[in-house]
Amino acid sequence: MLRAGARHPDAADDDSPPVASTSGQAAAAAPDLPQLYATLNEYLLLEHKFQPRLCLPADCENGEVTVGARDGAAHVLRCLKVWFDLPASVLIHAINLFDRFLTKMKVRPCHVPCITVSCMNIAIDEHADLTRQPRNVLVEELVSVSQSACTAGDVARMSRVIVDKLGLVKGCHSVTALDWLRLLRTLVVCAAEELNIDAPLCQESELVNLLEIVVCDAVCANARTSELALVLIYHQLEQQLVEWSRREGNPVPEAAYLLYDYAAQLQAHCHMSDASLVSCRNRVRVVISRYEGRCAATHRQPLVWRLSERTLKVLRPTDRLTSLLPTIEEQHLADASPPRKRSGSEGSDSVDMSDWPRSPILPVYCDH
Structure with missing residues (x-):
């Protein structure tokens, strides 16, 4: 359970705003830095309790x-x-x-x-x-x-x-990778504001979408939740630096590189080794690249409708449907066949209709 010094970021409180807002506007609400660091220390104490170790x-x-x-x-x-x-x-x-x-x-x-x-x-x-x-x-x-x-x-x-x-207890809520992501992002945004850097990170919704993609893959299931969140922060910082470098006539501000130093300080504070962080970073990159490659694929497998025998019996046959009608050569038929004389009353049963489709009656679709 979270102790008195820290709060869960999603907890609702009528007296004071949450530490890390769920709508991604924590930086605009001027969060309390001592409270953020107290929450960070609490998360570090509870991280091992909610850490899966799949095999x-x-x-x-x-x-x-x-x-x-x-x-x-x-x-x-x-x-x-x-x-x-x-x-x-x-x-x-x-x-x-x-x-x-x-x-x-x-x-x-x-x-x-x-x-x-x-x-x-x-x-x-x-x-x-x-x-x-x-x-x-x-x-x-x-x-x-x-x-x-x-x-x-x-x-x-x-x-x-x-x-x-x-051992779940009502009122004792788990600390997940999303809580870490929101907390670390809030800290980085606060550091960027102190350095007068605009747009150091993308919107929180984009980071959350990346986190959903990563946690759905078993490759990253055993990664530390804090490392997973920090790796995504690093990933977005790199993306932002790439965008800044592509702008003509607007060099990358030198203060932007200081955010990497601040992220490194967070890494040291959370006791993350370089080897472990690099390993987690490689796994995250594999998952993201696999996802982006799957989304960019131009060849898609066509949909195949599988019908049961019961459904097939209900469906109307379509093998005799045609979109083109043969041309009737009226003049040729008139010259070749002599006129037929009617003798007496002749019913419809005497007419040869062997080539006419029987039940059910099918529609014929034309182009015009």
């Missing part, structure tokens, strides 16, 4: 959960977050719960869908308790949208198991 096989061995199953569960959580328009803190907290539970418990692959929905269920409950707002997503809706083949009762029971195994 999953790449291939299925003895019915164990694989790395691919973990990434699949993370992407299901992100789909639920987008579907119900949930905040990023719920997604990152749910992924953190999932990784920590797999760290402590050996589960079967058939239980992964239920565990995934249960982690999202717990994260939604904690977010509602943290922000003091009513919960707006029902457990039945989570089960229905996720298609996890479990019931709301299964999710409720699994949620109690996860809470028990992880």
Whole structure:
């Protein structure tokens, strides 16, 4: 639990604004630097408690959960977050719960869908308790949208198991990579304001989007949350320096390089070794480059509609549909066939209609 000297950045308080605003405007609200450093020290003390240590096989061995199953569960959580328009803190907290539970418990692959929905269920409950707002997503809706083949009762029971195994206590909220990111970004923005540097970092939403991409990949699952946040800060500082260097007639301000020194001071304060930070940085770059390459791909796999036999029986046949009609040569037919004399009454049953499509009657589409 956070002690009296620090506060959780998402905590709602009617008396004073939060330390790190969820809307990314912490710098504009003139945050209290001593309070920020007190929160930083508290996060350092609690970091090991919320740190997952996954050791999953790449291939299925003895019915164990694989790395691919973990990434699949993370992407299901992100789909639920987008579907119900949930905040990023719920997604990152749910992924953190999932990784920590797999760290402590050996589960079967058939239980992964239920565990995934249960982690999202717990994260939604904690977010509602943290922000003091009513919960707006029902457990039945989570089960229905996720298609996890479990019931709301299964999710409720699994949620109690996860809470028990992880030792979760109501009112004691986890410190995730998102909390670290918001805190470190606020500190860097405050340092940039003291150095009179404009736009040292991008909007918080862009950093949060990058963090969502990174935490959904098992490559970065075991990285320290503080290192993960600081690596993303470094990444955005590099991007900003590249943009400044491309401007003609407007050199990069010398004070901008001082932000790297300030980030290095944060690294030393958080006891991050250079080797560990470089390793985390390489993993983050691999994940981001893989994601950007996937988004820039020009060749997409075409959609394939798979229909069941029951659906095929209901569909109307389309093999006789044509968009072009043959030209009727009226003059040629008139000359070749002699006029037919009608003798008596002749019904429609006597007319040869063997080439006419039987039931059902199909429409014929023309170009004009």
